[in-house]
Amino acid sequence: MSLIDRAQCEALDAKDPLAFARDRFEVPDGMVYLDGNSLGALPKQTPARLDAVIREQWGQDLITGWNKHGWVALPRRLGATLAKLIGAEADEVVVCDSTSLNVFKLLSAALSLQPTRKVILSDTGNFPTDLYMAQGLAQLLGQGHRLELVAPDDVITRLDADVAVVMLTEIDYRTGRKHDMAAINARAKAAGVLTLWDLAHSAGALPVDLNGTGADFAIGCGYKYLNGGPGAPAFLFVARRWLEATQQPLFGWFGHAAPFAFETAYQPKAGIDRFLVGTPPVLSMAALECGLATFDGIDMALLREKSLALGDLMIKLVTQECGGLGLTLASPTEGKARGSQVSYAHAEGYAVMQALISHRVIGDFRAPDLMRFGFTPLYVRYQDIWDAVATLKSVLVTAEWQKPAFRQRAAVT
Amino acid sequence: MSLIDRAQCEALDAKDPLAFARDRFEVPDGMVYLDGNSLGALPKQTPARLDAVIREQWGQDLITGWNKHGWVALPRRLGATLAKLIGAEADEVVVCDSTSLNVFKLLSAALSLQPTRKVILSDTGNFPTDLYMAQGLAQLLGQGHRLELVAPDDVITRLDADVAVVMLTEIDYRTGRKHDMAAINARAKAAGVLTLWDLAHSAGALPVDLNGTGADFAIGCGYKYLNGGPGAPAFLFVARRWLEATQQPLFGWFGHAAPFAFETAYQPKAGIDRFLVGTPPVLSMAALECGLATFDGIDMALLREKSLALGDLMIKLVTQECGGLGLTLASPTEGKARGSQVSYAHAEGYAVMQALISHRVIGDFRAPDLMRFGFTPLYVRYQDIWDAVATLKSVLVTAEWQKPAFRQRAAVT
Numbered sequence: 001m002s003l004i005d006r007a008q009c010e011a012l013d014a015k016d017p018l019a020f021a022r023d024r025f026e027v028p029d030g031m032v033y034l035d036g037n038s039l040g041a042l043p044k045q046t047p048a049r050l051d052a053v054i055r056e057q058w059g060q061d062l063i064t065g066w067n068k069h070g071w072v073a074l075p076r077r078l079g080a081t082l083a084k085l086i087g088a089e090a091d092e093v094v095v096c097d098s099t100s101l102n103v104f105k106l107l108s109a110a111l112s113l114q115p116t117r118k119v120i121l122s123d124t125g126n127f128p129t130d131l132y133m134a135q136g137l138a139q140l141l142g143q144g145h146r147l148e149l150v151a152p153d154d155v156i157t158r159l160d161a162d163v164a165v166v167m168l169t170e171i172d173y174r175t176g177r178k179h180d181m182a183a184i185n186a187r188a189k190a191a192g193v194l195t196l197w198d199l200a201h202s203a204g205a206l207p208v209d210l211n212g213t214g215a216d217f218a219i220g221c222g223y224k225y226l227n228g229g230p231g232a233p234a235f236l237f238v239a240r241r242w243l244e245a246t247q248q249p250l251f252g253w254f255g256h257a258a259p260f261a262f263e264t265a266y267q268p269k270a271g272i273d274r275f276l277v278g279t280p281p282v283l284s285m286a287a288l289e290c291g292l293a294t295f296d297g298i299d300m301a302l303l304r305e306k307s308l309a310l311g312d313l314m315i316k317l318v319t320q321e322c323g324g325l326g327l328t329l330a331s332p333t334e335g336k337a338r339g340s341q342v343s344y345a346h347a348e349g350y351a352v353m354q355a356l357i358s359h360r361v362i363g364d365f366r367a368p369d370l371m372r373f374g375f376t377p378l379y380v381r382y383q384d385i386w387d388a389v390a391t392l393k394s395v396l397v398t399a400e401w402q403k404p405a406f407r408q409r410a411a412v413t
Numbered sequence: 414m415s416l417i418d419r420a421q422c423e424a425l426d427a428k429d430p431l432a433f434a435r436d437r438f439e440v441p442d443g444m445v446y447l448d449g450n451s452l453g454a455l456p457k458q459t460p461a462r463l464d465a466v467i468r469e470q471w472g473q474d475l476i477t478g479w480n481k482h483g484w485v486a487l488p489r490r491l492g493a494t495l496a497k498l499i500g501a502e503a504d505e506v507v508v509c510d511s512t513s514l515n516v517f518k519l520l521s522a523a524l525s526l527q528p529t530r531k532v533i534l535s536d537t538g539n540f541p542t543d544l545y546m547a548q549g550l551a552q553l554l555g556q557g558h559r560l561e562l563v564a565p566d567d568v569i570t571r572l573d574a575d576v577a578v579v580m581l582t583e584i585d586y587r588t589g590r591k592h593d594m595a596a597i598n599a600r601a602k603a604a605g606v607l608t609l610w611d612l613a614h615s616a617g618a619l620p621v622d623l624n625g626t627g628a629d630f631a632i633g634c635g636y637k638y639l640n641g642g643p644g645a646p647a648f649l650f651v652a653r654r655w656l657e658a659t660q661q662p663l664f665g666w667f668g669h670a671a672p673f674a675f676e677t678a679y680q681p682k683a684g685i686d687r688f689l690v691g692t693p694p695v696l697s698m699a700a701l702e703c704g705l706a707t708f709d710g711i712d713m714a715l716l717r718e719k720s721l722a723l724g725d726l727m728i729k730l731v732t733q734e735c736g737g738l739g740l741t742l743a744s745p746t747e748g749k750a751r752g753s754q755v756s757y758a759h760a761e762g763y764a765v766m767q768a769l770i771s772h773r774v775i776g777d778f779r780a781p782d783l784m785r786f787g788f789t790p791l792y793v794r795y796q797d798i799w800d801a802v803a804t805l806k807s808v809l810v811t812a813e814w815q816k817p818a819f820r821q822r823a824a825v826t
Contacts, residue, residue: 026472035476042472050463050696058642059439059455063448063775067823071643098691100665101514108553124677129666129691132679136664140521140553149677223692229471230484230695251549252513253542262780264537264562266545278511278542279636282643283463284694362476367675410480 003320004386009313012382017299018306021378024294025227032361032384032391037173037201037341037374040227046290053286065282074285075254075276079235081292082226085300086199086218087209088237094272095222095235095288096280099200102219102236103133103167105248105275109238110165110194110217111137111145113246117164118145121193123152125172130198134167152177159187165194165217170208171201171339174366176311176331178339182213189214200224203235205340205376206307207300210237217242225340225376228288236275243271252277294378306377308335310385314342314373317389325396330370341374354406355395361388416733417799422726425795430712431719434791437707438640445774445797445804450586450614450754450787453640459703466699478695487698488667488689492648494705495639498713499612499631500622501650507685508635508648508701509693512613515632515649516546516580518661518688522651523578523607523630524550524558526659530577531558534606536565538585543611547580565590572600578607578630583621584614584752587779589724589744591752595626602627613637616648618753618789619720620713623650630655638753638789641701649688656684665690707791719790721748723798727755727786730802738809743783754787767819768808774801 013019026042027033033041057069066072080090096102107120120134131147138145150158152172159166166188170179181197188195197218202208204225210218216239222232238246247268253259254276257267268274312335318327330343346352346369353365363373373388395401426432439455440446446454470482479485493503509515520533533547544560551558563571565585572579579601583592594610601608610631615621617638623631629652635645651659660681666672667689670680681687725748731740743756759765759782766778776786786801808814 026468028473028475031475033475039471039476039478041475042467047464047467047472050467051460054455054460054463054642054700055439058452059460060441062441062444062446062454063452063777064770065452065643097510097514098665100691101510101663104663127666128669128675128677131677132664132666132669135679136662140662141555143555229467230478231692231698232694232696234691249549249553250514250517251545252511253540253545256541256545260780262541264541264544266548278513278647279644281645281694281697283645283700284697285644287467287696357477364476367673 006386009382009386017302018377025379027379030360032388034363034373034388036376037224038364039223039230040225041379043227043290043294046287049290050286071282074280078289082235085295086203087211091272092240093235093237094275095233096276097234099219099221099234100129100133102234103130104137105250106196106217106219106236107134107137109246109248110196114164117162119163120145120147121158121163121166122149123155123168124149125152126169127173130167156184156187159191159193163193165196167196169198173201174370175343176339176341178337185214201339206304222288227291227294232288233284238272248275250277303377307340307375310375310380311338311342313382313385321389321393341372343370343372345369348401351401351406352395355401356391359391361391417730419799422795422799430715431790438792440792443773445801447776447786447801449789450637451777452636452643453638454792456640456703456707459700462703463699484695487693491702495648498708499616500624504685505653506648506650507688508646509689510647512632512634512647513542513546515647516543517550518663519609519630519632519649520547520550522659522661523609527577530575532576533558533560534571534576534579535562536568536581537562538565539582540586543580569597569600572604572606576606578609580609582611586614587783588756589752589754591750598627614752619717635701640704640707645701646697651685661688663690667691716790720753720788723788723793724751724755726795726798734802734806754785756783756785758782759784761814764814764819765808768814769804772804774804
């Protein structure tokens with residue numbers, strides 16, 4: 001097998017049908033950004049759009065902006081746009097709050113539909129905040145609910161009649177391992193178990209088909225692959241069949257049937273709006289709308305193809321260039337079992353990642369020893385993968401990571 | 414008594430010790446903005462600050478911004494600034510989520526401190542979302558808690574041994590009526606009742622002394638008098654004596670003792686941080702920081718003095734100019750019983766307000782018949798009050814409000 005060189009990577013870029021999309025982003029010069037799975041890059045249209053929302057809509061129109069500029073409709077408008085990326089209908093998705101809070105709402109809704117079942121099933125690969133929210137809710141309810149964690153591969157066989165809801169992150173945030181959503185939804189349905197999917201590393205990263213696979217509930221993140229900016233609002237999905245039957249306990253005025261009637265008693269609005277709580281954060285919503293617009297006209301099948309090709313290339317190049325340098329692949333080799341990232345374990349992973357970052361190759365680190373490299377096909381190029389691996393090799397060969405500065409832990413890792 | 418004319422109002426502006434602060438805001442030319450109690454005006458520094466956060470911090474530094482630009486510390490940094498406006502210590506206040514969600518957290522914390530008491534006491538003047546959140550929590554808990562509403566004046570005598578917590582908005586959003594926080598806190602303490610104050614119309618509107626008056630818990634809004642922009646993050650206060658004894662049920666990763674250790678079990682962080690839930694919305698936080706900066710060096714006693722003077726002037730001018738035109742004062746005449754707004758009832762209040770808005774005199778309407786005029790002393794002038802009343806008189810005298818366009822209800826009123 002012949003070796004891959006940078007010229008071959010450049011050739012892949014030259015014929016990449018999604019290459020045009022990189023121009024929708026401000027990617028800093030000389031930076032290889034492989035952390036769009038943690039914080040998406042800045043869309044080019046965001047600064048001007050935010051400036052207009054701030055100076056013109058807020059600054060000039062002030063309170064009248066709620067009607068004049070449709071601020072009230074933002075949660076639904078963004079939800080309708082997002083729905084297309086995740087196989088949902090426009091009236092099943094709303095943008096609001098944080099993923100953590102949306103877990104709380106939907107988990108509570110799911111449990112109330114299953115009064116006799118007490119197990120919330122999840123897996124050991126789920127993102128901790130989802131687990132924490134489940135713990136908080138179970139404790140608050142005081143009705144004997146318990147969160148049970150099994151290994152990811154054991155989820156499907158654990159879908160029994162005592163399980164109220166199975167709550168899973170489709171793509172493992174550490175390893176990129178991908179659950180088979182269709183298989184789990186089918187088995188869950190047969191066992192009378194409701195499904196709650198966390199799409200934090202799925203929405204915008206690969207095609208998602210919530211309705212096609214029969215999902216009940218889902219939540220997800222606006223600041224990763226959706227490019228909404230740091231701490232962007234999250235979203236939630238409720239399958240239409242549950243919209244009128246469910247309620248969530250965070251009774252806020254934006255979920256009220258008539259918020260501006262200022263009635264004393266809570267009355268949920270019809271449909272997905274009842275999952276709203278407080279006043280929508282207009283500036284953050286406007287930024288997320290720009291993030292969602294980066295997917296305009298993007299063929300998600302092509303995006304998935306490129307995402308896997310980038311990951312496959314990374315794996316091949318690391319094998320070719322970094323053999324014997326202490327790296328262990330922590331992600332599935334096979335593309336269909338993987339999301340849009342590749343992770344490597346290294347005993348000094350934290351310091352190695354800091355060294356990479358110092359050379360403007362940006363990935364991130366997840367304890368205890370994982371280096372994550374995320375592939376956002378709209379702006380990551382094949383040549384970036386070459387450059388990342390070349391830098392990784394150099395850092396490892398020269399043991400540059402041993403510098404004390406790289407071993408000093410920061411607040412956020 | 415001699416009549417007041419516009420020249421006298423201009424003279425008041427000329428000697429106003431807070432006149433300089435208007436220059437901190439973009440107030441649209443020719444607009445009389447009396448709705449800062451609903452959405453504060455745009456601080457001049459906000460557009461450039463947001464542009465820098467977006468283009469430089471997010472655009473150039475991407476994920477490293479969490480450490481490099483202190484994004485992680487925003488909830489506490491803003492909380493510490495805000496604490497000075499409300500008589501709290503820096504470690505008692507945090508900026509996060511929406512007021513609705515913060516009500517849920519603190520009400521839950523309060524109830525857990527009072528296991529044998531089942532009444533959540535509030536008044537009929539409270540803002541509905543606070544009441545809704547209490548209803549949702551009580552229903553979720555299923556422990557027989559009930560929300561009891563009494564008339565504002567009856568609150569103090571209802572503080573008995575069955576009341577777990579009294580939850581009040583200090584300033585009535587409709588009438589501007591002000592509760593006596595010190596008296597209620599004292600009586601509540603004597604009766605073993607915890608206090609939860611909603612400062613939505615207080616923070617930045619008048620001096621608040623949470624610790625001086627012995628308040629237990631408080632929440633408030635970032636987009637009204639604090640000028641944080643539409644849907645800005647809210648805040649919450651927990652008196653230091655409760656910080657370690659209380660927990661809230663929305664267990665999110667930003668409230669975890671070690672969020673980046675990614676542990677499976679929730680463990681609350683020490684102190685006020687345990688009231689955080691999800692990832693902080695950095696763009697909205699940056700805007701609110703600019704809003705808080707508009708209070709730099711402002712003497713809150715002077716601000717209160719001007720606020721009441723503006724309100725007194727409005728009442729006098731309406732009496733002088735609009736007698737017999739169908740207006741009924743709905744706010745306390747006496748300044749010390751009033752917040753920073755004056756409201757008038759009018760049978761056609763909605764249409765009258767729409768007519769005023771068409772002449773760029775901006776207040777708002779609250780069903781069934783109240784027109785609200787809010788006074789934000791940092792940018793409202795005495796001459797604005799004159800112009801507002803002159804316009805009001807003209808709208809009423811000519812019955813301009815009868816135009817069909819003014820009677821058509823919009824989504825947000």
